[in-house]
Amino acid sequence: MTTLTVAFTLNGKPVSLDVAPADRLLDTLRYQLGLTGTKEGCGEGECGACTVYLDGLPVDSCLVPTFQMTGRRVETIESLDARSLAAFERCGATQCGACTPGVVMTAWWIREHPDLLGSHTVRELMAGNLCRCTGYDGIIDAVTEAVGGEGRENRKR
Amino acid sequence: MLRREALAKLTGRERYVDDLPLDDFLWGMTVRSPAPRGRIASVRFGKDIDWSRFVVVDHRDIPGPNVVALIEQDQPVLAAESVRHVHEPVLLLAHRSRAAVRSAARAVEVVVAEEPAALDFRAVPAPAQIQYGKDNVLKHLKIEKGDVERALARAPVVVAGTYETGAQEHVYLETQGMIAYLEGGVLVVKGSMQCPYYVLKALQHALGRDETRVRVIQTPTGGGFGGKEEFPSHIALHAALLALKSGRPVKLIYDRGEDMAATTKRHPALVRHRTGLARDGRLLAQDIEVVIDGGAYVTLSPVVLSRAIIHAAGPYACDNVRITGRAMFTNAVPFGAFRGFGAPQSQFAGERHMDVIARTLGVDPVELRRVNLLKDGQTTATGQVIRDGTDRVAVMERALELARYREKGHEHAGFNATHPTMRRGMGLATFYHGAGFTGGGEAALKSRLRVAGRADGGVEVLSANIEMGQGTLTVFTELAANRLGLEPDDVIIAEADTTRVPNSGPTVASRTTMIVGGLVERACDDLRRRVGLDDASRGQAVKDAIRRWHREHPGEPPIGEAAYERPPGIEWDDKTYRGDAYGAFAWAAYVTEVEVDLRTCGARVIDFVAVQEVGKVLNPTLARGQVQGGVVQGIGWALMEECKWQQGAMANNQLTNYLIPTSDDVPPVRVAFVENPYPHGAGGAKGLGELPIDGPAPAVVNAVARATGTDPRAIPVTPERLMELMENAVRG
Ligand code: FES
Ligand code: FES
Numbered sequence: 001m002t003t004l005t006v007a008f009t010l011n012g013k014p015v016s017l018d019v020a021p022a023d024r025l026l027d028t029l030r031y032q033l034g035l036t037g038t039k040e041g042c043g044e045g046e047c048g049a050c051t052v053y054l055d056g057l058p059v060d061s062c063l064v065p066t067f068q069m070t071g072r073r074v075e076t077i078e079s080l081d082a083r084s085l086a087a088f089e090r091c092g093a094t095q096c097g098a099c100t101p102g103v104v105m106t107a108w109w110i111r112e113h114p115d116l117l118g119s120h121t122v123r124e125l126m127a128g129n130l131c132r133c134t135g136y137d138g139i140i141d142a143v144t145e146a147v148g149g150e151g152r153e154n155r156k157r
Numbered sequence: 158m159l160r161r162e163a164l165a166k167l168t169g170r171e172r173y174v175d176d177l178p179l180d181d182f183l184w185g186m187t188v189r190s191p192a193p194r195g196r197i198a199s200v201r202f203g204k205d206i207d208w209s210r211f212v213v214v215d216h217r218d219i220p221g222p223n224v225v226a227l228i229e230q231d232q233p234v235l236a237a238e239s240v241r242h243v244h245e246p247v248l249l250l251a252h253r254s255r256a257a258v259r260s261a262a263r264a265v266e267v268v269v270a271e272e273p274a275a276l277d278f279r280a281v282p283a284p285a286q287i288q289y290g291k292d293n294v295l296k297h298l299k300i301e302k303g304d305v306e307r308a309l310a311r312a313p314v315v316v317a318g319t320y321e322t323g324a325q326e327h328v329y330l331e332t333q334g335m336i337a338y339l340e341g342g343v344l345v346v347k348g349s350m351q352c353p354y355y356v357l358k359a360l361q362h363a364l365g366r367d368e369t370r371v372r373v374i375q376t377p378t379g380g381g382f383g384g385k386e387e388f389p390s391h392i393a394l395h396a397a398l399l400a401l402k403s404g405r406p407v408k409l410i411y412d413r414g415e416d417m418a419a420t421t422k423r424h425p426a427l428v429r430h431r432t433g434l435a436r437d438g439r440l441l442a443q444d445i446e447v448v449i450d451g452g453a454y455v456t457l458s459p460v461v462l463s464r465a466i467i468h469a470a471g472p473y474a475c476d477n478v479r480i481t482g483r484a485m486f487t488n489a490v491p492f493g494a495f496r497g498f499g500a501p502q503s504q505f506a507g508e509r510h511m512d513v514i515a516r517t518l519g520v521d522p523v524e525l526r527r528v529n530l531l532k533d534g535q536t537t538a539t540g541q542v543i544r545d546g547t548d549r550v551a552v553m554e555r556a557l558e559l560a561r562y563r564e565k566g567h568e569h570a571g572f573n574a575t576h577p578t579m580r581r582g583m584g585l586a587t588f589y590h591g592a593g594f595t596g597g598g599e600a601a602l603k604s605r606l607r608v609a610g611r612a613d614g615g616v617e618v619l620s621a622n623i624e625m626g627q628g629t630l631t632v633f634t635e636l637a638a639n640r641l642g643l644e645p646d647d648v649i650i651a652e653a654d655t656t657r658v659p660n661s662g663p664t665v666a667s668r669t670t671m672i673v674g675g676l677v678e679r680a681c682d683d684l685r686r687r688v689g690l691d692d693a694s695r696g697q698a699v700k701d702a703i704r705r706w707h708r709e710h711p712g713e714p715p716i717g718e719a720a721y722e723r724p725p726g727i728e729w730d731d732k733t734y735r736g737d738a739y740g741a742f743a744w745a746a747y748v749t750e751v752e753v754d755l756r757t758c759g760a761r762v763i764d765f766v767a768v769q770e771v772g773k774v775l776n777p778t779l780a781r782g783q784v785q786g787g788v789v790q791g792i793g794w795a796l797m798e799e800c801k802w803q804q805g806a807m808a809n810n811q812l813t814n815y816l817i818p819t820s821d822d823v824p825p826v827r828v829a830f831v832e833n834p835y836p837h838g839a840g841g842a843k844g845l846g847e848l849p850i851d852g853p854a855p856a857v858v859n860a861v862a863r864a865t866g867t868d869p870r871a872i873p874v875t876p877e878r879l880m881e882l883m884e885n886a887v888r889g
Contacts, residue, residue, distance in 0.1 A: 022256070036176035037169020039379075041330045042413045046812035049330060077169035089163045092782040096626025097166030098330035098379030104167055127821035130812070132328050132380055133626045135785030136820040138778075 008069040010035075011079040025064040026050045029076060037077035037101045041130065048129035051102040052076050058109045077101035080108060084146070093142035095133035103129045107143045114147055122147070158645055158776065161630045162377070174334045174348045174376040175410050182336070183212060184255040185399045185409035186262040188248035189419065190240035192269035193276065193453075193488040193804045194288075197238060200248060203264030211261055212403040214249040219398065221365030225390050226358055232454040232491070234363050234394045240269055241288070242453035242490050243806035244419040246391070251399040251407050274488035276805050278450035279427050289486035295451045296459040296484040298466055300538050300734045303477035308442035312433025316514045320430070320506035321871035322854070324450075324800040325423035325793075326807070327495060328817050329625075331379020333389060333420060334410035337396035340372075346397055347374040350389035351381045352663035353621050357655045359390035360397060368655070375653040378625040382790070383494030385625065386665050387457055388420050417810035421493025422800060424449040424461055424484075428469065428506030433477075438518055438525040440475040443538075447503050451484040452491035453805075458484040461492075463595055465499030467738045468851075470538040471507040472549060472589040473529040478538040489805035494665065496787065497850040500590055501794070505872065508586040508855030512862065522859070523562070526553060526587050541737045547770045547833050553587050553746040556768035559829060560748035573864070580753045581763075584860025586852040587746045591739030592844025593668040596729035599721060599740070604662040606676035608637060608684045610715040612707045614700030615647035616684065618677055620661040622669045623653045627846055628779040629669055635775060636674050636839055640681040642695025662721075667844025670775065671741070674839025676719040684717025724837040741835045741843045745769035747788070747852035751860035758880040760861045762792050765826045769848060773834040773841030780845060785826040787849025793818045795854035799873050 007016040010033070019028055026043075029035045029052070041049030043062045050061040053075040085104070087093075094100040103126070110116060110125050117125075122143050123136070131139060165171040190197075200215075202208055216223050216237040223237060224230045236247045247267050252258040275286035275293055282293045289295055309315055335348030344366065350356055350373075357373045360366065373393070378385060396409040411419070426449045433442035447465050451458035466482040515522040530549040536542050557563070562583055569581045593599050607619040618637055624630045634648045651658055661673050682692055688702040706715045729736035750764035767784050774780045797816045801808045809815045834841025858869050867882040874882075 020256070030176070034178075036172065039169075039173075039331070040175075040412075042812040044413070044811060044813055047330065080168070082164065082168045085164065085167045088167050089159045090778075092160070092778040094160065094163050094166045095628075095782055095786065096330065096378065096380040097162070097171050098173070100166045101169040123820045127819040130328075130330065130817060130819060132330050132382070132790065132817065133786045134782055135787070135789035135826050136823060137785045137825050138782055140820060140825070
């Protein structure tokens with residue numbers, strides 16, 4: 001089978017590897033690089049469980065061919081700072097956890113782009129991440145609290 | 158207490174079955190029937206593939222009986238001569254490369270000589286379609302109280318109605334999957350599941366192995382909702398057969414398309430009501446017929462039917478009740494356990510019917526419920542005396558008040574009269590859910606649980622009840638820590654590994670906290686006595702005594718045990734379906750506000766209030782989360798989740814065309830609990846997990862009916878269906 005060599009930046013470090021032309025970034029991350037934090041929920045861009053950042057933008061990694069990654073920057077859930085997840089724990093933002101890494105990735109992106117909240121609600125911004133367990137309230141509360149900034153989070157604790 | 162494994166899940170560190178490291182393994186794949194019924198004429202292997210490079214398993218490779226052991230021994234592990242439904246497993250393949258095994262599976266052609274299939278559970282089967290008994294009825298059940306015919310004949314008013322509910326796909330976000338490998342002579346199967354001992358039993362039976370040569374381990378499970386109750390046994394067997402034949406570890410993970418097409422769903426149902434009433438709305442007679450589609454094998458349909466009929470009359474007092482139930486054989490992919498287990502179907506019908514009655518009689522739906530809700534001392538349809546001290550009318554009043562039901566009703570009248578394109582309405586449902594196995598089921602399970610003292614003075618809870626998001630790890634930790642006066646960190650919950658944990662029963666039926674949690678408490682007491690302490694000893698004294706035991710009995714940890722004991726005064730007769738169906742019922746009233754856009758005919762829930770009495774609430778965040786998740790799943794079932802059928806199989810087996818609610822489709826779900834501790838439940842708790850799926854559909858559809866003046870009798874009420882209803886209403 002033909003393989004292609006791709007080199008890109010993954011979680012701040014350079015990686016280079018051989019992939020098949022049809023390989024999805026999701027599979028490369030999970031099965032070739034052992035980064036299993038990124039989950040597959042649907043494989044067709046509906047659920048958001050596979051969300052990663054590509055050049056700083058959230059994308060569904062199940063829809064991204066790995067060979068296109070050459071020279072680009074990929075970040076996964078493994079790169080996030082676990083210290084700032086207190087609001088998610090407290091609000092019940094995770095139950096079974098299968099949607100959770102994707103939810104956290106989208107939530108963090110919203111947190112880093114607070115200007116979005118001028119034109120969109122948190123419920124609208126989170127609508128690309130399906131969750132079957134929480135009914136979303138725990139997630140929405142956590143994101144709302146998280147975008148409110150660390151100061152507020154600390155006060156509540 | 159915060160969810161124990163929350164941080165692992167939030168950071169992506171939690172390892173689900175497909176995340177586990179596995180060396181030198183093969184990917185498994187299932188080849189399935191293309192036809193709903195017929196004889197397997199041949200299996201053709203494509204010529205372009207070198208089949209010697211694949212592991213191929215068929216029914217002849219099964220060492221024991223070709224049966225997935227469950228209620229009836231009717232479902233094969235792999236079809237041998239004939240098939241009974243589309244997607245029935247026929248052949249298994251494995252290969253190093255997932256891509257290779259996928260294309261190989263496509264290159265196998267199962268040729269079926271087709272026979273007439275039964276595909277509509279509502280229709281009387283033609284003789285050529287009969288495949289079970291003499292009428293395709295898998296199970297008949299009946300409840301009788303008083304004299305229904307006489308009461309109906311004398312009733313001043315009789316209101317009849319027919320209601321239908323569609324299949325629902327679980328959409329647990331983690332699809333089903335298993336890995337299997339040999340460790341010495343022991344077959345190890347790990348995966349996503351609710352019931353490790355069901356899987357163990359199925360493996361032992363079909364593989365002809367005793368329990369010393371099979372080991373089942375549950376991996377963190379990404380949602381179940383009943384979908385991982387009985388079905389994982391199939392995948393476990395398939396992975397095991399491939400592993401046994403190849404001698405290599407095998408991983409069998411369904412992608413979403415296969416999962417939706419081939420696994421179980423909520424049973425479709427048809428419910429007919431004929432109700433005799435006094436002029437003021439008091440129920441005089443309830444004649445109810447419940448029919449469910451069982452699909453091509455018996456699976457759990459008899460028990461689903463049982464729960465459906467027991468809940469069909471609603472939480473109301475009525476002296477004359479007759480409920481008949483039938484589960485029908487069809488050549489559909491078998492239906493199975495789904496949160497609520499039949500009760501959501503029969504209570505959708507019942508609660509929708511209450512509003513139809515109210516409209517027919519010209520009485521207020523709230524008043525209709527108020528005069529009929531069970532009061533202490535009155536009996537349910539099975540004759541169970543309710544005497545738990547809960548004021549069910551007060552539960553309803555609380556929900557109405559939180560939702561501003563009456564004020565909103567007035568506001569809507571004005572809104573609907575003036576708004577050019579939007580219509581609003583309020584909807585109510587009052588309902589109940591029995592916790593634990595039905596009737597004598599809990600006693601028959603003979604659940605056992607252990608709590609072991611650890612060398613450091615902490616304890617380990619050994620149970621077969623698993624975490625799938627609902628909070629078992631956290632609640633068991635809290636129960637054990639509270640009982641012994643320990644810190645949560647002193648408590649470990651053992652991995653559900655059948656070689657280590659006793660059989661505390663399946664993780665189903667809202668039984669884990671209420672019933673198995675009670676075993677945790679009692680096993681803690683037993684442990685305390687074992688190390689020489691009285692029941693009042695707590696905290697440091699307990700830790701010291703456990704440590705001392707370890708010093709005095711090296712290598713022999715102290716073990717506390719508990720076995721299920723039926724609460725006093727519970728009597729059930731399975732033959733007559735009379736008596737105490739459940740140890741306890743949870744009660745609820747849900748109120749919702751819906752807005753319909755006349756241009757799109759789309760209905761949107763804009764407010765939801767869920768009030769319930771579930772005994773004592775042990776962990777408010779977890780309990781609220783269960784209710785919110787159940788409500789949103791119920792809203793999806795009511796308005797958007799629709800399985801489209803082709804030859805008895807799901808045609809829209811993708812999240813692209815089977816829609817579930819997103820965060821933007823639902824409002825915040827406002828949750829309140831009325832607490833009334835249940836003396837026989839752990840910490841005073843009753844079962845909670847399933848209750849919240851029973852009420853949303855009728856509440857939402859009652860609100861849609863109110864908003865639009867239509868009379869929907871079937872769910873989901875999709876925009877297409879609502880458009881039709883509104884056009885018919887205009888035409889009159
Ligand atoms: S797995 Fe990529 S969006 Fe669902
Ligand atoms: S927590 Fe289970 S799907 Fe979101």
